[in-house]
Amino acid sequence: MGFVGDQVESIRSIQVRQVLAQIISLGMIVTSALIIWKGLMVATGSESPVVVVLSGSMEPGFKRGDILFLRMSKDPIRTGEIVVFNIDGRPIPIVHRVIKVHERQESEEVDILTKGDNNIGDDRVLYAHGQHWLQKHHIMGRAVGFLPYVGWVTIVMTEKPVIKYLLIGALGLLVITSKD
Secondary structure: OOHHHHHHHHHHHHHHHHHHHHHHHHHHHHHHHHHHHHHHHHHHOOOOOEEEOOOOOOOOOOOOOOEEEEEOOOOOOOOOOEEEEOOOOOOOOEEEEEEEEEEOOOOOOEEEEEEOOOOOOOHHHOOOOOOOOEOHHHEEEEEEEEEOOOOHHHHHHHHOHHHHHHHHHHHHHHHHHOOO
């Protein structure tokens, strides 16, 4: 092959290693994010430890774009608490306040009624057809803190998918082109 051929082969080998190193770096970033998320799930006892407020139904307390931090505990749910819940057949969780709780001592079941602070009526119109109450399995977590406006990033990326793809592409390009 000769001297020039050896140098070309050496450069190709270095380039392949750099690409592999960038791919591994990207994989480590994604893996780290997943580990952090799973760790938060375990620490908070909630399947979704962080949610974004998507509507104005909880104003003035929480505004659209606020991020809520959730925790789930075995303590009984009480009137006045702010909970995040899922409705059967609806993919997006809802953030509202508990306005009524009925505990049945004989079965230990709990019926929960919610309402958005900015809404006129209770949430029965939002529940699944024929459902008048939430049960414990509908509750994803209880609000324990919030960060105002930070969730707008998520809202913009959801409502304008082009921005999401541009951001992902830019981050991927940054990882690939960075010299580490």
